[in-house]
């Protein structure tokens with residue numbers, strides 16, 4: 519079976535959107551629950567870790583080895599059989615961990631019963647073993663790494679699906695350290711220019727692209743960022759295998775982007791030509807700026823002035839007005855320069871007070887009138903089938919708890 523569970527990151531809808539775009543038409547989504555998306559792929563993942571490294575919104579990938587009715591009594595036999603078959607005859611002790619996902623009941627109670635019975639069954643089967651769960655809680659990612667479970671042991675994830683329990687053997691884990699390094703160790707940081715988290719940049723690129731995570735990006739696929747800033751989209755694009763091109767109206771930003779690109783190229787030994795960066799107002803682009811039309815555009819525009827408290831209504835109106843004006847003129851200027859169907863994934867400012875969001879108004883309709891189509895980031899049939907809380911707007915939100923400044927992510931294609 520080529521069925522895999524993709525364990526979703528914190529912003530689950532964005533993670534689902536990324537997967538819907540990446541998995542492609544040959545994959546079949548068979549279930550979506552709050553913490554996981556389960557899909558049958560046309561082929562087994564040959565290099566699951568490499569595939570996962572390309573997905574900003576997925577925390578781990580587990581290969582599904584069994585599916586059962588939603589009865590708790592089915593859990594121990596299913597996991598026991600998998601472990602005894604896989605590790606039969608192993609001379610040294612087996613270290614393993616079990617985590618559960620999307621169960622409505624308390625995890626500790628289920629895990630306690632499961633781990634204790636499982637241990638007995640494994641002893642009876644002649645397998646020396648030790649579970650590494652602490653206090654009958656799910657296993658932390660650091661412990662899975664530390665105990666080398668993916669290489670020498672096993673980490674089992676049990677997911678409560680809508681109709682079944684799914685049992686998965688974890689085959690890849692997100693390398694958080696690498697994302698942190700890319701975010702904090704790059705030389706050209708600048709909070710005033712806005713700092714798109716590398717994971718989000720990766721997700722946005724994947725929402726625009728169509729290459730499944732197990733395949734290489736076709737050579738010379740050009741990704742353009744017209745509001746380059748410190749170059750996060752460009753560095754993540756390079757790492758994914760795109761050729762990149764960037765512009766900004768601020769030379770200081772471009773210098774920082776160049777430093778970050780050089781740092782990334784060296785650190786990851788990328789054998790790619792030095793990308794072209796040019797100084798340009800994105801509201802006045804011409805054919806000279808884009809002699810080659812890009813295959814995809816991924817960008818984050820101005821996020822407004824830094825705020826420590828919720829802006830006054832007149833300030834909010836002014837900031838939204840500026841953003842609306844700039845983005846409208848950007849869409850107008852890029853429209854004749856790109857080919858039909860070219861995707862543009864863009865993040866722009868939204869404010870949040872408590873649980874209420876405030877959006878740039880009247881922009882989407884105007885962009886549509888310019889000859890673009892606003893695309894749902896998650897196909898309607900998927901949102902409907904799995905009851906996903908997608909609101910009337912087609913954009914999806916990226917926010918952190920207690921943050922006033924948030925991002926709204928939209929995808930457009932040129933008609």
Ligand SMILES: C[S@@+](CC[C@H](N)C(=O)[O-])C[C@H]1O[C@@H](n2cnc3c(N)ncnc32)[C@H](O)[C@@H]1O
Pocket residue numbers: 711712713714715744745746747748749750751765766767768771798799800801817818819820821844
């Ligand atoms: C929020 S930053 C982009 C952050 C960037 N994606 C990152 O984290 O690496 C927005 C950038 O847009 C640039 N900008 C604002 N208005 C612009 C315009 N009209 N044309 C081109 N660049 C513009 C600013 O100079 C700034 O560098």
